Amino acid sequence: xxxxxxxxxxxxxxxxxxxxxxxxxxxxxxxxxxxxxxxxxxxxxxxxxxxxxxxxxxxxxxxxxxxxxxxxxxxxxxxxxxxxxxxxxxxxxxxxxxxxxxxxxxxxxxxxxxxxxxxxxxxxxxxxxxxxxxxxxxxxxxxxxxxxxxxxxxxxxxxxxxxxxxxxxxxxxxxxxxxxxxxxxxxxxxxxxxxxxxxxxxxxxxxxxxxxxxxxxxxxxxxxxxxxxxxxxxxxxxxxxxxxxxxxxxxxxxxxxxxxxxxxxxxxxxxxxxxxxxxxxxxxxxxxxxxxxxxxxxxxxxxxxxxxxxxxxxxxxxxx
Numbered sequence: 001x002x003x004x005x006x007x008x009x010x011x012x013x014x015x016x017x018x019x020x021x022x023x024x025x026x027x028x029x030x031x032x033x034x035x036x037x038x039x040x041x042x043x044x045x046x047x048x049x050x051x052x053x054x055x056x057x058x059x060x061x062x063x064x065x066x067x068x069x070x071x072x073x074x075x076x077x078x079x080x081x082x083x084x085x086x087x088x089x090x091x092x093x094x095x096x097x098x099x100x101x102x103x104x105x106x107x108x109x110x111x112x113x114x115x116x117x118x119x120x121x122x123x124x125x126x127x128x129x130x131x132x133x134x135x136x137x138x139x140x141x142x143x144x145x146x147x148x149x150x151x152x153x154x155x156x157x158x159x160x161x162x163x164x165x166x167x168x169x170x171x172x173x174x175x176x177x178x179x180x181x182x183x184x185x186x187x188x189x190x191x192x193x194x195x196x197x198x199x200x201x202x203x204x205x206x207x208x209x210x211x212x213x214x215x216x217x218x219x220x221x222x223x224x225x226x227x228x229x230x231x232x233x234x235x236x237x238x239x240x241x242x243x244x245x246x247x248x249x250x251x252x253x254x255x256x257x258x259x260x261x262x263x264x265x266x267x268x269x270x271x272x273x274x275x276x277x278x279x280x281x282x283x284x285x286x287x288x289x290x291x292x293x294x295x296x297x298x299x300x301x302x303x304x305x306x307x308x309x310x311x312x313x314x315x316x317x318x319x320x
Contacts, residue, residue, distance in 0.1 A: 002320070003056045003091035004300045006043050011057070011090070011300040019054075019088070019095040021069030028081060028096055032114035032294065033089035034060040035303045035316040036147065037210075037233065038260065042087075043304060049087040050261045057300075058089020058318075059260060062104060062114035072098045080104045082113040084121050084271055086260055090300055092320040099268030102275055105282040108289065115289035115315040117271075119151040120278050122232060122259050125270045127152060127208055128159070128277065130255050131228040135160030137205035140195055140222060142215065144180060145171040147315040148232070150290040152208050153178045155278065158286040164195050164204065174313050178290070192222045203227060213237030223250045231256040290314025 003016045021027045039057040041047035049055055062082040068075055075081075075098055082102045088094040104113045127133050139156040143149045144165030156163040157179035165175050166186040175183045184194045196203050203224040209215055214236025219229050220243065227250055247254070259267070281287045292312035295303045297320045306312055 001092040002297065003088075004058075004297060004318075005056060009043055009045060011043060011304060013298045013300070016056075016091070019091075019093055021067045021072075021095055023069055024071045024099075025069040025095045025097055026065045026072055026075055026081075026101065027067040027093055028061065028063040028083055029066045029093050030061045030089065030091060030320050031063040031110040032061065033058045033091075033297075033318045033320070034114050034118055034147070035300075035307055035318060036060070036118055037235070037307060039090075040304050040308055047260075053086035053260075054088030054091075054094065056088045056090050058087060058091065058094070059085050060114060060116070060118035061085060061089040061094060062110045062117075064110075066093065074098075075101065080110060082117050084117040084259075084267060090297065090318060092297075097264050097268070099264060100271050102271060102279070105279055107283060107285075111294060111317060111319070112289045112291065114317055115147065115291050116151075116282070117274075118259070119147045119315070120274045121267075121270050122148060123152045123155055123208070124274050124278055125259065126230040126232055126255070126257060127155065127206060129270070129273060130257065131206045131230045133159060133161055133206045138162045138164060138195070138199050138202070138224065140191070140204035140207045141165045141180075142186075142208065143167070143210045144175045144183060145310070145313045146210070147290070148208075148210065150175070150178055150314045151287065153180050154287040155281070158281045161206075162199070164191075164198060166191050168310070171313055192218050195222050199224070206230065208232065211236035213240035216240040217243060217246075220246050220250065220252060223252045226251045228252070229254045232258070292316055294319050
C-alpha cells in the first residue's frame with residue numbers, strides 16, 4: 001500500500017507493507033483521514049507515536065473494513081466505519097483495535113465521518129466526561145475555528161450551554177452560524193473582559209484550552225466560581241507560573257489530558273461514550289462535521305501547511 005512517511009520533517013508518499021489485523025483488530029481501507037495539530041507536532045519531532053502504534057501520522061479515519069482479526073465480534077468485512085487511531089491514518093489501509101471503531105452516522109458520507117472521531121472523542125472526554133458541562137452553564141472554547149473548536153461549539157449548544165469562542169475576526173460569522181453566542185477576536189480583544197461582560201460578571205464554567213502556558217493566568221481569571229479548566233494543548237507554551245491563591249478563590253479545577261497515549265480500555269470507554277451521547281446528536285443534525293478542504297494523500301505536506309496557517313475553519317482531510 002501507499003502511506004505518508006516523515007523524512008527530515010517533511011511528509012512523503014511511499015510504498016510500505018500492508019497492515020495485518022492482529023488479535024482484536026480489523027483492517028480498514030481508508031476513504032478519508034483527518035489532519036490534526038498533533039500530526040503537525042509529530043512531523044516536527046515533538047510528538048512521537050506511543051509504543052506499538054503505527055509510525056505513520058494520522059489519528060482518525062473513515063473507510064470500509066477489509067479484514068477482521070481473531071477475537072473480533074460484531075464487525076464484518078464490508079462494514080462502513082469511522083475510527084479513532086493512535087497513528088497510521090495517512091495511508092491506504094490501517095489496522096484498528098475494534099474498540100476504537102464507530103459506525104458511520106446515518107446521513108453522513110465516509111468523507112464527512114472522517115472529520116469526527118478525534119475531535120468528538122477529545123471534546124466529549126474533556127468537556128463532558130471530565131469537566132461535566134451542564135445545561136445552563138457557559139463554555140469558553142479557545143481556537144473556535146479549528147476542528148476541535150467547531151465541534152465543541154456545536155456540542156456545547158446541543159447540551160444547552162451558552163458558548164463563547166475565541167477566533168480571528170474573519171471566522172466570526174461562521175462560528176456564530178454554528179451556535180456561538182459570543183465570538184471574541186483574540187488578536188484585538190481581552191477574552192476575560194468580554195466573557196465576564198457577556199455573562200454579567202460570572203465568567204465561564206468550563207474553559208476548553210488549546211493554548212496552554214500563555215493563557216494560564218487569564219484562563220483562571222475568566223473562570224466562574226467552581227469553574228473547570230480543561231487543557232488539551234500547549235500551542236502557547238508548556239510552562240507558566242500558577243497562582244494557587246487565585247485558583248483557590250475560584251474553587252477552580254484544572255485538568256490536562258491527551259488522548260493518543262491512553263490505554264486501549266480507556267479509549268474504548270471514550271469511544272463508547274461518544275457513540276452513546278454524541279452520535280445521536282450528529283444523526284439528529286444538531287452537530288455536523290465542518291470540512292474546510294479535502295486534499296489528495298500525496299498533498300499531505302500542503303495540508304499541514306494549511307493547518308499551521310490557521311486560515312482554515314473546521315477540519316482538513318486527506319483522500320488516499
